[in-house]
Amino acid sequence: MTRTTPPTRATRTTRPAGTPRPYRSYVYAYPHKTAYRPLSERAPLAALWADEPKDALSLYAHIPFCEVRCGFCNLFTRIGAPGELTTRYLDALDRQAAAVREALGDAAPVRFATAAFGGGTPTYLTAAELERLCDIAERRMGADLRAVPLSVETSPATATADRLAVLAERGATRLSIGVQSFVEAEARAAVRPQRRADVEAALGRIRDTGVPVLNIDLIYGIDGQTEESWRRSLDAALHWEPEELYLYPLYVRPLTGLGRQAPGQDADREWDEQRLRLYRYGRDHLLARGYTQVSMRMFRRTDAPALGPDDHACQTDGMIGLGCGARSYTSRLHYSFDYAVGMREIRSIIDAYTGTADFSRAEVGRWTDADEARRRHLLQSLLQAQGMETADYAARFGTSPFADFPAELARFEALGWLDGDAPGGLLRLSPEGLAHSDGLGPELFSPAVRAAMAAYEAK
Numbered sequence: 001m002t003r004t005t006p007p008t009r010a011t012r013t014t015r016p017a018g019t020p021r022p023y024r025s026y027v028y029a030y031p032h033k034t035a036y037r038p039l040s041e042r043a044p045l046a047a048l049w050a051d052e053p054k055d056a057l058s059l060y061a062h063i064p065f066c067e068v069r070c071g072f073c074n075l076f077t078r079i080g081a082p083g084e085l086t087t088r089y090l091d092a093l094d095r096q097a098a099a100v101r102e103a104l105g106d107a108a109p110v111r112f113a114t115a116a117f118g119g120g121t122p123t124y125l126t127a128a129e130l131e132r133l134c135d136i137a138e139r140r141m142g143a144d145l146r147a148v149p150l151s152v153e154t155s156p157a158t159a160t161a162d163r164l165a166v167l168a169e170r171g172a173t174r175l176s177i178g179v180q181s182f183v184e185a186e187a188r189a190a191v192r193p194q195r196r197a198d199v200e201a202a203l204g205r206i207r208d209t210g211v212p213v214l215n216i217d218l219i220y221g222i223d224g225q226t227e228e229s230w231r232r233s234l235d236a237a238l239h240w241e242p243e244e245l246y247l248y249p250l251y252v253r254p255l256t257g258l259g260r261q262a263p264g265q266d267a268d269r270e271w272d273e274q275r276l277r278l279y280r281y282g283r284d285h286l287l288a289r290g291y292t293q294v295s296m297r298m299f300r301r302t303d304a305p306a307l308g309p310d311d312h313a314c315q316t317d318g319m320i321g322l323g324c325g326a327r328s329y330t331s332r333l334h335y336s337f338d339y340a341v342g343m344r345e346i347r348s349i350i351d352a353y354t355g356t357a358d359f360s361r362a363e364v365g366r367w368t369d370a371d372e373a374r375r376r377h378l379l380q381s382l383l384q385a386q387g388m389e390t391a392d393y394a395a396r397f398g399t400s401p402f403a404d405f406p407a408e409l410a411r412f413e414a415l416g417w418l419d420g421d422a423p424g425g426l427l428r429l430s431p432e433g434l435a436h437s438d439g440l441g442p443e444l445f446s447p448a449v450r451a452a453m454a455a456y457e458a459k
């Protein structure tokens with residue numbers, strides 16, 4: 001995607017001086033992985049988890065394989081993995097699961113309250129490999145997949161009937177498919193070429209499974225996308241009456257396909273305006289059609305069953321991540337493996353993971369303290385449309401968010417980002433605050449996390 005002309009029907013608007021740019025960073029986890037570093041003393045998992053509550057953990061398994069690399073994608077995933085590599089990867093995942101389960105111990109009850117398979121594209125695995133993945137989650141980790149919400153990501157090309165049948169039978173309650181655009185020219189512009197007919201057929205197969213929650217991901221801000229073409233994608237998605245819809249603004253990040261084509265485009269203010277305009281259009285379109293806004297990105301059909309955490313990339317304490325792109329969270333340490341976006345680096349990290357025999361220690365991560373815990377709590381709550389009960393914050397930290405973040409909250413108020421009509425005791429974003437979630441969130445990052453992220457060298 002090369003933008004040599006302003007986006008179609010772009011209108012120039014002047015943003016008040018000092019207003020943060022609306023699209024700085026998607027805060028789906030805090031601190032971001034680019035703030036993680038190799039741990040000087042590799043922490044034994046058994047010690048890390050010894051005093052943690054373990055009766056409502058989240059389990060996340062990361063499958064870092066895709067068929068094609070979408071132009072906008074900066075996730076940890078590689079394309080074209082041969083069968084012997086996926087086998088090796090599952091072998092390593094099995095070894096990791098055994099080590100983690102041993103570290104959790106049996107002194108206190110260990111129970112998983114939610115499970116998710118993400119990626120990459122978990123359905124890049126064959127049906128037999130998906131069976132094996134479920135076996136690892138159940139037999140090694142002890143997750144009762146049929147009794148808890150289980151969310152799985154898929155793609156149009158890999159959502160085959162045999163794979164979906166395995167997932168439905170093993171207890172999937174939510175299938176999430178990345179469509180991005182139903183307009184073929186837009187899909188090509190985002191470097192995710194796909195035929196509309198194939199997308200529709202995949203959606204039909206997903207609905208045939210009877211899995212209760214279908215989520216469809218769409219993207220706005222693609223070159224040439226207009227309100228009219230955006231509405232066509234929204235309506236095509238609505239035709240399937242999905243229980244959930246995620247509307248993502250397009251980002252162009254370093255080392256991605258689009259980033260290589262158009263370096264510096266991320267600084268395009270007119271593009272910001274296009275994305276804000278399409279966001280508002282999409283939001284209003286869904287609100288008028290029986291959807292409730294859960295966060296800037298997430299919309300839920302008002303009559304849909306709520307089967308799991310509001311945000312798929314939920315970041316509550318007590319997360320066990322399996323796989324080399326997955327994070328794990330204790331109350332003191334967030335940890336993972338090395339992270340990269342470039343394909344060569346990703347390949348070597350996956351190879352190192354599959355060659356690992358000892359998974360008993362955390363390798364890469366970031367220690368968190370009380371200040372970071374407050375920031376994380378505020379970020380997690382404030383970026384949800386329902387807002388944050390200040391009493392919950394006070395109960396956890398013994399203080400008020402207004403005392404802890406006076407400058408930030410005063411600034412948000414001055415920008416019109418706080419809802420002045422929220423009931424007493426509720427800190428809630430205004431519709432404009434919600435629209436600027438990706439500009440507002442980074443304002444709450446600590447100086448140390450900002451410095452670490454700024455010092456991170458993309459690879």
Ligand code: SF4
Pocket residue numbers: 065066067068069070073074075077119120121155178
């Ligand atoms: S956006 Fe999803 S399907 Fe596309 S390359 Fe990234 S992980 Fe794979």
